[in-house]
Amino acid sequence: MLRYFNFRVIWQYMPLFLKGLWATCWISGISIFFALILGIIACGMRLSGRRFLQKLAGIYIESIRSTPLLAQLYFFYFGLPNLHIYINEVETGILALALNSGAYIAEIIRAGIISIPSGQTEAATAYGLSYFQRMRYIILPQAIGVTIPALLGQFIVLVKDSSLVSLISVLELTRAAQRLASERFMPAEGFFTAAAFYLLIYYVLKYLSNWWQNHLIFMEGK
């Protein structure tokens, strides 16, 4: 029976949890950084109008979106050594997370770019701007503003997905909880604490997203 909830043990394991929280944060941070770069590149390829690049980006996005992250993670974890590429677990995790999120971010940014009226592109073309300049100065600044809430949503998903790297024995929040659960046989204390930390991250990001949306409405109202 779940008679009592042992806060003392949680307090005792707090350093481990904080270490896990920190690991979760920086693994997610680095992954979202690379995912953004990947997403922008993939999206650029998809909208480039070149047949080959479009196909390539399409294959990347579709194959990532129709397979689970866990399978991708194991694919790299068990597969890369066969190609004589030896990277440690953290790097494997970041690689899988970044590749996974990159595909979703490409779709989010594409939706943002499509939402910009075509008149913008036409006007920029009339001004003699090249494709790159149009993207850099006209389209992307507008598209990014619209997509920020969706990108933050993707970041929330990424933070949650980063729990999966615990399965390839990286110490992060979920792993810390598992450690407490297996060392002290107290799964409730371990997993509820981890859940509380995840919820904390979630609410911070959600708050940011809401704030930005209100900010956008405010700006458009002016």
Next chain:
Amino acid sequence: MLDIYFKELMHSLPLFFKGMGITALVSGISLVAGTLLGVMCGILRAVKRFGLSKIMGFYADYMRGIPFLVHIFIIYFILPETGIQLSPFPAAAIALTVYAGAYISEIVAAGILSIPRGQREAATAYGLNAFQRMRYVIFPQAVRVILPPLVGEYVLLVKDSSIVSVIGLTDITRVGWLTVQRIPEGLIVFGLVGILYFVICYPLIHLSHYLEEKISYETH
């Protein structure tokens, strides 16, 4: 060397198909149950009448905030402490149902709230009661908005079901994990795992796109 592994892999192919069956079964059950749960919670959330809307909001936030991995550990390891013993399959089905239900409730609530107020007011003027309004006026219209993201959610459900492998259910991912211990060719084994998931998810993704286009075409 590689062709020996390949032959070995062909021998374990039935295992993979069995895993695919388990994945399909557990996602199928949670898909139906999750949809029912989600529609119920979504309506309760949108109606803001019984004071349940706040609770439903927290339920959705909680599920959106914690990783599925933590959620399934909570169901599988903590429920037994309260006296509810579950074997892996029901635990996985329940975890997936509750998880998907939260996301679906968000989709349903958003769909219902997207219907203009005038519809409800007109239905009230016609003398329909709350249930009839929802059943005959609001919901049929909301379904059009709900359907595309709902199918998208099913894709996520199938993908999330890969995580139930950690509590020992032999779905596709776990079969892959077991196979890779015998056949140390991660790329081939998990390539196959990926293909099997692709076969399930890709049609669903396209169904979602198709519905989206069809519905946006019809409304314009």
